[in-house]
Amino acid sequence: MSGARVTITVNGRERATAPDETVASLLEHLGLGAQFALVERNGEPVERTRYAETRLADGDRLVIARPVAGG
Amino acid sequence: MDDPLVIAGRELHSRLITGTGKHRSSEAMREAVIASGCELVTVAVGRIDVDHVDEAITDYLPEGVSLLPNTAGSASAEEAVRIARLARAGGLPDWIKLEVIPDPRYLLPDPVGTLEAAEQLVHEGFTVLPYVLPDPVLQKRLESVGCAAVMPLASPIGSGRGLKLRHTIEIMVEQAEVPVIVDAGLGAPSHAAECLELGADAVLVNTAIARADDPAAMAHAFRLAVEAGRTARLAGLVEERETAEPSSPLGGLAARS
Numbered sequence: 001m002s003g004a005r006v007t008i009t010v011n012g013r014e015r016a017t018a019p020d021e022t023v024a025s026l027l028e029h030l031g032l033g034a035q036f037a038l039v040e041r042n043g044e045p046v047e048r049t050r051y052a053e054t055r056l057a058d059g060d061r062l063v064i065a066r067p068v069a070g071g
Numbered sequence: 072m073d074d075p076l077v078i079a080g081r082e083l084h085s086r087l088i089t090g091t092g093k094h095r096s097s098e099a100m101r102e103a104v105i106a107s108g109c110e111l112v113t114v115a116v117g118r119i120d121v122d123h124v125d126e127a128i129t130d131y132l133p134e135g136v137s138l139l140p141n142t143a144g145s146a147s148a149e150e151a152v153r154i155a156r157l158a159r160a161g162g163l164p165d166w167i168k169l170e171v172i173p174d175p176r177y178l179l180p181d182p183v184g185t186l187e188a189a190e191q192l193v194h195e196g197f198t199v200l201p202y203v204l205p206d207p208v209l210q211k212r213l214e215s216v217g218c219a220a221v222m223p224l225a226s227p228i229g230s231g232r233g234l235k236l237r238h239t240i241e242i243m244v245e246q247a248e249v250p251v252i253v254d255a256g257l258g259a260p261s262h263a264a265e266c267l268e269l270g271a272d273a274v275l276v277n278t279a280i281a282r283a284d285d286p287a288a289m290a291h292a293f294r295l296a297v298e299a300g301r302t303a304r305l306a307g308l309v310e311e312r313e314t315a316e317p318s319s320p321l322g323g324l325a326a327r328s
Binding site for chain 1: 113143158163277
């Protein structure tokens with residue numbers, strides 16, 4: 001598997017990542033490391049405490065959200 | 072006077088909750104939140120534009136203010152439950168302002184979907200504050216499934232029309248077993264005072280503050296109005312009468328005898 005590229009979808013857009021990409025490293029690469037990011041993977045929420053250990057797989061669909069202004 | 076608002080065992084010392092939406096800038100939002108004296112602010116949950124990451128609203132909130140995430144954008148119970156789960160998993164509080172709104176014109180909540188989602192979320196351990204039409208029967212159903220508060224609207228969101236369903240909200244207050252928080256449609260501080268005077272436990276205000284010419288000053292005005300309304304409620308309002316009752320002796324010096 002080493003060297004193989006992984007294609008995931010982030011908020012509806014395809015993105016190629018390294019095979020060892022985790023939720024945490026993806027957030028870093030997106031410049032969201034310091035943000036209050038909420039992550040859903042294939043329709044299931046990912047616990048914040050598991051961002052670093054959750055490895056992404058080819059075809060994963062991610063939604064990345066955060067608190068926004070609202071009433 | 073110690074008169075906390077208690078929701079799910081947590082004491083709050085402000086009976087004003089503010090929304091963070093519709094402000095002209097994050098700085099204006101921050102100043103208004105500070106001026107309001109509120110301890111709880113609502114936020115929505117939205118996708119991040121990962122290609123253009125801009126400032127986060129959470130960077131602008133003052134210390135000591137807690138987030139109350141809402142389920143805005145949910146047209147069904149399933150969507151609302153999904154947002155609540157995502158928010159909690161990502162580290163937001165497990166308090167959720169539940170809103171299930173299928174109707175974009177009047178933004179009125181779906182009572183059936185709201186009850187379904189409330190039952191599910193309470194089962195999953197959330198502290199659930201549902202946004203509802205003023206409906207005393209629905210209130211009892213929501214209480215029975217374990218909601219921590221019930222949030223009836225005064226009039227449609229953003230309309231600023233004030234308490235259009237006053238008598239129904241009075242019934243809810245009279246029979247409430249969990250706090251009644253009037254949410255949506257309050258356009259003026261006098262509307263907020265009226266809610267507290269009739270016995271509502273708190274109010275949630277967003278548009279009337281955010282869209283004021285001076286949001287921080289308006290937030291301060293709402294703070295004073297909420298304190299006035301609550302103080303008046305505890306002081307005991309006089310009953311309305313059909314006829315006059317003199318405040319001064321009628322006899323006077325020119326008494327006719």
